[in-house]
Amino acid sequence: MPGPIGSFDTGTAPASGTGSGASYTKALTLLASLFFMWGFITVINNTLLPHLRSVFDLNYTQTTLIESVWFIAYFFASIPSAKLIERVGYQKSLVIGLVIMALGALGMTLAASLPSYGVTLVMLFVIASGITLLQVAANPYVAVVGPPETASSRLNLVQAMNSAGTMLAPLFGAYLILGRSKGGTAEAGVVLTPAERLADAQSVVLPYVLVAVVLVVLAIVIARFPLPAMGQATSRAAKADRKNHSLWKHRNLVFGIPAIFIYLIAEIGVANLFVNFVSQPDIANLTHEQAGKYLTLLWGGMMVGRFAGSAIMQKIPAETVLAAFSIGAFIVMIVTVFATGPAAMWSLILVGLFHSIMFPTIFTLGIKGLGPLTEEGSGLLIMAIAGGALVVVQGKIADTYGLQTSFLLTAACELYILFYALWGAKTTNALPEPAATQPAE
Known part of the structure; x- marks a missing residue:
């Protein structure tokens, strides 16, 4: 584990002489709960989408547009989130992010009571904006609090908690949303009456009220917890250093931004279309209820892969592990496209294991060697999560050429990740980390 920490800046090592190893461990444990919650809420969408497809009688393009709106929030909210963190501080920003998410969750109950496709899109955008604020702060924090050479291992370990949330969410959604709705328990192809659609829409009220309550409780806990402060003095020093350097001279960042963007297309496309795909005759x-339970295995594979990847990267370079996992992902996606029956379903489930390490590993490789530019680089990588919005492209392919054929897009995405691991991730013009300073009082 990294040593004691009293303050941090996204481009610095931990400050020495302040804080304690115990308080650092408690802080990371609390942050892990945030990773869990945003993973949980994001993956509820995977059961929510087939539900809304039934309620509003949507085609695949309209269904994946729901998820596109979710990820568009990352594009629009990333820079304002960074500005807010700079203005009010790290801890208050986390609390604000959780409150925004809670308000969006409560707004989903309004969308259900109307019911309204448009209000649903707006409220999902609100929830995603709150998650963006958490992402902009928490990912760089975990990446830079310890030695750079173990950053990928460390972030994979904490992201495993994110995967724990994603693994449990399908069970939650399958039971409280799909399992309590006519569309979720009916056989494929059954057409619902208007009264059944209205009743199904109401089934999302209880799950989102429960989510809102948990988010509010977590916001209160974080508001009262003595988290390490962000050092203003360090931030000012880094700001002066940044004027002398350019982000675009760092190959690992330049190719890392599209790597995150493209990876999100692959991950979100698989997760969002999984239920509809495996439900096919x-x-x-x-x-849909039964398929939602199998989705748990896909996310469970991501959790296992991140724990395993964290251990493997203690001995094997992160880029080597990333290359191996991208090859595995490509192979299973090709099987998904051309196989039928259980083989196609299980190959799609298996891609979760290979996707597991991709986001945290690309992220840490992307900010490696940025020195005082780490803050800006991290913001651009988080903004690239907006790539998940292009899942609507896969929806269009599914409508035009068939759902199974649309997974060729996922296979193509895996090839770019392989390219990044083999060449794009190599650092150029690496900068030294600035000296740590004590936090300003």
Whole structure:
């Protein structure tokens, strides 16, 4: 574990002489709960989408547009989030992010009571904006609090808690949303009456009220917790240093931004279309409720992969591990496209294991060697999460050429990740980390 920490800046090592190892461990444990919650809430969408497809009688393009709106929030909210953190501080920003998410969750109950496709889109944008604020702060924090050579291992370890949330969310959604709705328990192809659609829309009220309550409780805990402060003096020094350097001279960042963008297209496309895919008669012929439970295995594979990846990267370079996992992901996606029956379903489930390390590993490789530019580089990488919005492209391919064929897009994404691991991730013009300073009182 890294040593004691009293303050941090996204471009610095931990300050010495302040804080304690115990308080650092408690802080990371609390942050891990944030990773869990935003993973949980994000993956509720995977059961929510087939539900809304049934309620509003949507085609695949309209269904994936819901998720596109979610990820567009990352593009628009990343820079304002960084400005807010600079203005009010790290801890208050976390609390604000959680409150924004809670308000959006409560807004989903309004969308259900109307019911309204448009209000649903707006409220999902609000929730995603709150998650963006958490992401902009928490990912760089975990990446820079310890030695740079173990940054990927450290972030993979904490991201495993994110995967724990993503693993449990499908069970939660399958039971409280799909399992309590006519569309979720009906056989494929059944057409709902208007009264059944209205009743199904109401089934999202209880899950989102529960989520809102948990978010408010977590916001109160974080508001009262003595988290390490961000050092203003360090930030000012880094700001002066930044004027002498350019982000665009760092190959690992320049190719890392599209790597995050493209990876999100792959991950979100698989997760969002999983339930509809395995429900097809020639694949597994399941109800949406049953398929939602199998989705848990996909996210469970991501959790296992991150724990395993964290250990592997203690001995093997992160880029080597990333290359191996991208090859595995490409192979199983090709099987998904050309196989039928259980083989196609299980190959799609298996891609979760290979996707597991991709986001945290690309992120830490992308900011490696940025020195005083780490803050800006991190912001651009978080903004690239907006790539998930292009899942609507896969929806369009599914409508035009078939759902199974649309996963060729995912396979193509895996090839770019392989390119990044083999060449794009190599650092150029690496900068030394600035000296740490005590936090300003």
